[in-house]
Amino acid sequence: MFRRFCTSLFHAKQLPFAFPLKPTFSTPRTLPKGLFFTSAIKMADTQKFRSFPSLEKASKPELLRALESSLGISFSSDSICPSPNPLIIVISGPSGVGKDAVIKRLREVRENLHFVVTATSRGMRPGEVNGKDYFFVSKDEFLSMVEKDELLEYALVYGDYKGIPKKQIRDFMAKGCDIVLRVDIQGAETLRKALGDSGVFIFLVAESELALVERLIDRKTESEEELLVRIATAREEVKRVKRFDYVVVNAKGKLEEAVDLVGSIIDAEKAKVRQREPMI
Ligand SMILES: Nc1ncnc2c1ncn2[C@@H]1O[C@H](COP(=O)(O)OP(=O)(O)OP(=O)(O)O)[C@@H](O)[C@H]1O
Known part of the structure; x- marks a missing residue:
């Protein structure tokens, strides 16, 4: 690994374009400036005046010291990336799709979330x-x-x-918590206007219209009239999915998969180079 690193740096000396002077992207999560560029320049100089301990025989601390001294820097154990920004996660979807069920489980399996x-x-x-x-x-x-x-x-x-x-x-x-908001589709639209792209909008759907209706019937909390209104509303609401960032299918008996996917979305958002910057 070290050899490969050195080799590429030596080649870099001959091929300056291999190390652009500036990173090609600007982002709040940039690596510390100079780490690679300084290393590249100094490393190229080192071969002139330093004898390096044997890679086979020297201990890791000896090699680290030798590398630091050759490069004229000390390696930092600080995190290379700044901490990701807290997220505002909006979970929405038609009535009966399982918003409460997903959120209840998310609360059990994930830390550092604040449910508003x-x-x-x-x-x-x-x-x-x-x-x-x-x-x-x-x-x-x-x-x-x-x-x-x-x-x-x-x-x-x-x-x-x-x-x-x-x-x-x-x-x-x-406090560094990610925020979870559970709202109906109208609420999600209002929040989109307020938050723009700074929020993460997740649309929960059932695997089919039939499955959603069955779930509402099974819940036994709605009157006939309420069922009719909720089903008609859900038909309209599904058309608004395009205004969301992610869609998660909460299929019958597969709540765990839906919760895992929401967790993966949160993880992916945390790993984004260009972080969302919620302004409240
Ligand atoms: N993956 C699933 N498989 C089977 N049943 C589910 C699943 N997810 C949720 N349910 C059940 O479906 C019913 C509706 O779920 P829930 O109350 O969480 O929906 P909701 O989206 O919060 O509804 P509302 O917006 O009307 O409050 C509940 O009885 C719940 O236990």
Whole structure:
């Protein structure tokens, strides 16, 4: 490996174009400047005046010291890439597709995610916990939050206000957490306007329309009328998939696969050279 490194550097001396003076991309995740270029220049000089310990006989620390001394630098054990930016992940999809189910499982299997608790003007129901299920506020308090631009997105749902507090997102992003927002398709569209490309938008779908309808029937939480509305709405909503970044199929009995794919999306976003930069 070391030999290959040296050989390519020696060739680089003869072929200067092999090492462009500037990286060909600019990105928030650039490698530390000078690491390779400085090494290349100094390394080329070293053969003139340094005798190197035998690669076969010298210990690794000896070789490291020799390399540092030859290159005139000391190797840093600091991370080569800066930490990735926190993500804002928006999970959306038609009613009954499994948003809650996916998020519940994601909560169990992944760390460092903050699942945003929505503020609502609706009264607390028995068993609900303030700050866990929702942040319960009065209608006046909610409207004052709207007035002060404290909500990233809000809507009037069946007579009650629901909204996403910006402060909560800011606070958890400052702690290095990724943020997960679970919203309906309309909410996702509003968030897209607010966040643009700085958010990661994931559209959950069932494997087929039939599967989605069966899931809604099995859930047994909707009246006949509600079922009809939800199915009609879902038909329209599926057409909006193009406005999302990713689509994840949550097929019957394959919740785990859907959750794994969401996890992989998060991992891939973390490895992106050009990181998203959420501004809230
Ligand atoms: N992969 C799956 N296979 C089988 N059943 C599933 C799967 N994912 C979710 N379900 C079930 O489908 C039903 C709907 O799921 P869930 O309530 O999570 O949907 P939702 O998208 O959050 O719905 P809504 O937007 O109406 O709240 C639930 O009974 C859930 O347990």
